Amino acid sequence: MKKVINRCKGCGIELQTEDKNKQGYIPSTSLKGNKNPICQRCFKLTNYGDYIPMEMSSEDYRREVQRTANSAQVALAVFDIIDFEGSFDDEILDILREMDSIIIINKVDLIPGGKHASEVANWVKARLDDEGIAPLDIAIVSAQNTYGINGIVRKLNHFFPHGVKAMVMGTTNVGKSSIINRLLGEKKVTTSKYPGTTLKSTRNVIPKSKITIIDTPGLIPSGRISDLVCEECHLNIVPSKEISRKTFKVKADKVILVGGLVKIKILTDEEIKPIFSIFASKNVTYHDTKEDRVEAMINEHTGTLVTPPCDVCKDEFYSLPTKTEVYDLVVGEELVFKGLGWISVKRGPLKVEVTLPEEADLIIRDAFIQPKREG
Ligand SMILES: Nc1nc2c(ncn2[C@@H]2O[C@H](COP(=O)(O)OP(=O)(O)OP(=O)(O)O)[C@@H](O)[C@H]2O)c(=O)[nH]1
Numbered sequence: 001m002k003k004v005i006n007r008c009k010g011c012g013i014e015l016q017t018e019d020k021n022k023q024g025y026i027p028s029t030s031l032k033g034n035k036n037p038i039c040q041r042c043f044k045l046t047n048y049g050d051y052i053p054m055e056m057s058s059e060d061y062r063r064e065v066q067r068t069a070n071s072a073q074v075a076l077a078v079f080d081i082i083d084f085e086g087s088f089d090d091e092i093l094d095i096l097r098e099m100d101s102i103i104i105i106n107k108v109d110l111i112p113g114g115k116h117a118s119e120v121a122n123w124v125k126a127r128l129d130d131e132g133i134a135p136l137d138i139a140i141v142s143a144q145n146t147y148g149i150n151g152i153v154r155k156l157n158h159f160f161p162h163g164v165k166a167m168v169m170g171t172t173n174v175g176k177s178s179i180i181n182r183l184l185g186e187k188k189v190t191t192s193k194y195p196g197t198t199l200k201s202t203r204n205v206i207p208k209s210k211i212t213i214i215d216t217p218g219l220i221p222s223g224r225i226s227d228l229v230c231e232e233c234h235l236n237i238v239p240s241k242e243i244s245r246k247t248f249k250v251k252a253d254k255v256i257l258v259g260g261l262v263k264i265k266i267l268t269d270e271e272i273k274p275i276f277s278i279f280a281s282k283n284v285t286y287h288d289t290k291e292d293r294v295e296a297m298i299n300e301h302t303g304t305l306v307t308p309p310c311d312v313c314k315d316e317f318y319s320l321p322t323k324t325e326v327y328d329l330v331v332g333e334e335l336v337f338k339g340l341g342w343i344s345v346k347r348g349p350l351k352v353e354v355t356l357p358e359e360a361d362l363i364i365r366d367a368f369i370q371p372k373r374e375g
C-alpha cells in the first residue's frame with residue numbers, strides 16, 4: 001500500500017510525530033483529522049515570530065526547485081527591486097532561459113519617492129534583454145500593499161486560458177510566499193522576515209481559477225552582505241520600510257563608513273567635487289570621517305554609532321578576509337553592494353576605493369534611480 005505523506009501546509013516539509021527536535025514535527029493530536037496541518041516550526045514562526053534555522057544546503061534547495069520546474073508550465077520569477085542584484089541570480093536566470101516565464105518585481109513600496117511601474121518595467125526589461133531572457137510579461141507588485149497582485153492573475157489567464165501550473169521561484173526573502181498568500185486571498189503558506197522560511201514546494205489552487213500556484217524554497221545566492229552578519233543585523237539590513245537616500249558632497253581622501261560593513265574612500269580630484277547618494281535600509285548608519293580616524297571609529301563604536309554589525313557578530317564579521325578595489329563611476333551609473341544597497345552618482349566622475357568582505361559582490365549598473373538635476 002502506498003504510504004500517505006503528510007506535508008506542512010506552511011512550508012511544505014514532510015510531517016512527523018516522533019521527534020520534537022527534528023524538522024517537520026507536529027504533535028499527533030494536532031495532526032489527526034487536520035486538513036491544513038502545519039509543523040511546529042511554522043506554528044512558532046507565525047504565532048510568536050520565533051525563528052528556528054533549518055539545516056538545508058544550497059544543493060537541497062536547488063534540487064527541490066529543479067524538481068518542481070520539471071512539472072510546472074510557467075515560472076513566476078520573483079525579484080526584489082531593492083536588492084535586485086542580490087536576487088538576480090545566475091541559477092535563476094538559467095532556469096528562465098529554458099521555460100516560459102512571467103517576471104514579478106516585488107517590494108516596490110520600498111522605493112524612495114515611488115517610481116512609475118512602467119519605468120521600473122523598462123529598466124528590468126533592459127536587464128533581462130542583456131541576459132538573453134524574453135519573458136511573456138513583467139508584473140510590478142507589492143505583496144505588502146497588494147499593488148499589482150490582480151495583474152498577475154490577469155496575465156496568467158491571458159497566456160493560459162485553459163489553466164496552468166505556475167511555479168513561483170526566486171532567492172530567499174524576495175516575498176514569494178507573501179505573493180502567493182495575496183493570490184490565494186488568505187494566509188495559507190508561511191512567510192517570515194527571516195530567509196529560508198519555505199522548505200519544500202507547496203501547491204494551492206487560486207480560487208475561482210484554473211491556476212495551480214506552487215511555492216518553492218528560496219535559492220541562496222552568493223555574495224550578499226546581508227548573509228555575512230547575524231540574524232538581527234540581517235533584519236536591519238533588509239529593509240521593511242522605504243529605504244533611505246543619503247546624499248554626500250565630500251572631499252578627496254575622506255572615508256565614508258556604511259555601517260561598519262563597507263568603507264568608501266573618495267579618490268576624485270579636489271576640483272571636481274563629486275556629489276553622490278547612498279541608498280540602503282534606514283537602520284544602516286553612515287559616518288564620514290578622515291582615514292586616520294576609521295580604525296578608532298570601528299574599534300570604539302561598532303554596535304552603537306557604527307552598525308550593523310552589532311556587538312554579537314562584529315568579531316566574526318571583522319575577521320572575514322577583505323578586498324579593496326577602485327571604481328570609476330560617471331553620472332547615470334550605480335555601484336551596487338549585493339544585499340546592502342547602492343551608490344548613485346549625481347555629479348561626477350566619482351572615483352572611490354572600496355573595502356569590504358572578500359565574498360561580497362559589487363556590480364556597476366545603469367542607474368535605477370536617476371540622479372536629480374543639479375540646480
Ligand atoms: N515592504 C515589503 N515587504 C515585503 C513584500 N513582500 C514580502 N515582504 C516581506 O519580505 C519578507 C519575506 O517574505 P516571504 O514571503 O516569507 O519571502 P519568501 O521569498 O517566501 O522567502 P523564503 O521562503 O525564505 O525563500 C517578509 O518579512 C515579508 O513581510 C513587499 O511587497 N513589500
Ligand SMILES: [Mg+2]
Pocket residue numbers: 176177178190191197198215216217218
Ligand atoms: Mg517562502
